[in-house]
Amino acid sequence: MASPHLADPQQAIDEALRAFYLEKAKEKLPKRFLYWQNITGLKPLKVHYRHLQKCWGGCNEDDEITINTEAIKLSNKVLDYINIHELCHIVNKNH
Numbered sequence: 001m002a003s004p005h006l007a008d009p010q011q012a013i014d015e016a017l018r019a020f021y022l023e024k025a026k027e028k029l030p031k032r033f034l035y036w037q038n039i040t041g042l043k044p045l046k047v048h049y050r051h052l053q054k055c056w057g058g059c060n061e062d063d064e065i066t067i068n069t070e071a072i073k074l075s076n077k078v079l080d081y082i083n084i085h086e087l088c089h090i091v092n093k094n095h
């Protein structure tokens with residue numbers, strides 16, 4: 001049976017890009033988050049890295065923070081903003 005990639009090269013490109021960004025996200029996002037965690041002294045219970053559809057990140061009532069793996073495609077400045085924003089939710093849940 002032929003590989004589905006041969007039938008649809010665009011799908012192969014999309015899948016390769018998704019895998020590439022996910023690998024980079026796993027590599028870079030925790031490092032940047034930890035950097036800001038240490039600077040702010042704010043400690044979440046847990047940090048999750050997931051593909052989210054509608055937001056860049058979130059912090060629940062238990063101080064578990066989720067960062068959207070798509071944030072790897074943003075500039076460092078914007079990524080830092082997201083990290084700091086979510087860390088601030090440990091202190092203030094409402095804004």
Ligand SMILES: [Zn+2]
Pocket residue numbers: 085089095
């Ligand atoms: Zn917020």
